[in-house]
Amino acid sequence: MYDFDKVINRKGTGCAKYDAAYTDDDQLVSMWVADMDFEVLPEIREAVIERAGHPIYGYPIITDEYLNCVVRWMKDRHDFHIEKEWIVCTGGVVPTLKLAVQAFTKPKDHILIMKPVYYPFDDAIKKNDRYVVECPLLFDGEKYSLDPDLFEKKIAENDVKMFILCNPHNPLGIVWSKEDLLKLGKICQKYGVIVVSDEIHMDFVYSGYAHIPFYKVDPSFKDFSIICTAPSKTFNLAGLWTSNILIANETLRKQFEDAKDRCGVTDPNIFGIAACMAAYTYGDRWVDELIDYLQGNVAYMKHFFAENMPEVKVIDPQGLYLVWVDFRSLGFDKDQLEDFMLHKAHVWLDEGYIFGMEGAGFERFNVACPRSILAKALNQIKEAYNKIKAAE
Numbered sequence: 001m002y003d004f005d006k007v008i009n010r011k012g013t014g015c016a017k018y019d020a021a022y023t024d025d026d027q028l029v030s031m032w033v034a035d036m037d038f039e040v041l042p043e044i045r046e047a048v049i050e051r052a053g054h055p056i057y058g059y060p061i062i063t064d065e066y067l068n069c070v071v072r073w074m075k076d077r078h079d080f081h082i083e084k085e086w087i088v089c090t091g092g093v094v095p096t097l098k099l100a101v102q103a104f105t106k107p108k109d110h111i112l113i114m115k116p117v118y119y120p121f122d123d124a125i126k127k128n129d130r131y132v133v134e135c136p137l138l139f140d141g142e143k144y145s146l147d148p149d150l151f152e153k154k155i156a157e158n159d160v161k162m163f164i165l166c167n168p169h170n171p172l173g174i175v176w177s178k179e180d181l182l183k184l185g186k187i188c189q190k191y192g193v194i195v196v197s198d199e200i201h202m203d204f205v206y207s208g209y210a211h212i213p214f215y216k217v218d219p220s221f222k223d224f225s226i227i228c229t230a231p232s233k234t235f236n237l238a239g240l241w242t243s244n245i246l247i248a249n250e251t252l253r254k255q256f257e258d259a260k261d262r263c264g265v266t267d268p269n270i271f272g273i274a275a276c277m278a279a280y281t282y283g284d285r286w287v288d289e290l291i292d293y294l295q296g297n298v299a300y301m302k303h304f305f306a307e308n309m310p311e312v313k314v315i316d317p318q319g320l321y322l323v324w325v326d327f328r329s330l331g332f333d334k335d336q337l338e339d340f341m342l343h344k345a346h347v348w349l350d351e352g353y354i355f356g357m358e359g360a361g362f363e364r365f366n367v368a369c370p371r372s373i374l375a376k377a378l379n380q381i382k383e384a385y386n387k388i389k390a391a392e
């Protein structure tokens with residue numbers, strides 16, 4: 001058994017999660033960015049150390065052995081048969097989204113995203129002088145869902161050229177069903193919309209759900225889409241900048257590779273390559289145990305709120321280690337909620353509104369941490385709230 005309960009001090013390692021701000025707050029629990037606090041898979045560490053042990057760090061190439069590891073992972077974990085030729089390596093999914101915007105659209109084009117969604121989607125579009133078309137997801141107070149008619153209307157009315165899909169969906173925890181993916185894909189196909197399917201969280205799916213890669217929904221979807229994958233969320237390798245983009249269609253692949261060349265987006269570095277191969281070769285059991293542990297954390301959190309702050313609503317995640325929580329019933333506005341979490345409860349979260357204004361009053365919790373840390377954060381929230389209530 002791997003030990004996900006082990007607490008490791010990351011402060012002072014130059015990591016964004018702990019060292020980017022609020023470093024003088026000793027009580028602060030950091031649960032914002034999607035970065036896990038668990039010790040890395042031992043074989044990954046060994047592979048990186050072994051590579052570092054060779055005294056020459058020159059330019060790498062992407063070997064067949066590397067590509068075979070990616071193919072194996074997709075086949076065994078997702079029953080997803082991919083060709084080695086489809087894989088284009090890049091140094092990160094966010095750089096890839098920006099690259100895809102440049103490769104497949106022109107300035108002033110319209111690109112659709114389903115809000116609330118991972119905020120760099122917005123950024124990738126706007127910073128490249130394209131327009132964002134927002135298609136909000138429906139929320140019934142418990143669950144989010146797709147409105148296919150609105151999706152189609154937004155595409156038709158705005159002459160949308162690209163759709164950036166997030167599956168599983170950060171921050172809402174949706175693992176899109178085959179039925180929904182089919183509807184989305186068919187509409188995009190009808191209107192000639194390129195789909196960029198960001199599947200970086202594909203390995204985090206909870207029991208009762210299955211991740212369906214976009215190409216598996218319908219074989220014809222290969223003609224107009226690309227899939228962004230990476231070992232970086234699953235194995236927490238974000239600092240190694242390694243991603244594998246799947247592009248089955250030759251024309252799209254050429255367009256993407258040309259844009260990659262123009263922009264100077266790099267391949268992964270020598271350590272990222274070593275880490276990805278080790279992850280995809282030795283990581284199965286680690287990921288299985290990790291998912292069990294994360295499900296335990298989600299259950300712990302739901303139970304805690306139900307017992308102590310029943311007015312707070314945890315949106316049941318179908319996947320991801322990011323949990324979307326509705327605090328609107330506490331009566332804070334978005335700035336008060338942010339101030340409460342940071343300065344009264346001393347818990348650093350990603351504020352719901354950064355994912356779109358529909359997220360105001362919500363918080364995104366990263367529960368990929370030892371349970372003791374999660375318990376500390378939740379207790380601090382409860383105690384800070386009780387203090388406010390007692391003072392009223």
Ligand SMILES: Cc1ncc(COP(=O)(O)O)c(C=O)c1O
Nearest residue numbers: 034092093094095118170200238
């Ligand atoms: C949906 C999604 N895409 C991409 C990323 C980041 O990818 P990268 O670190 O490879 O740029 C994240 C990180 O949280 C994410 O949630």
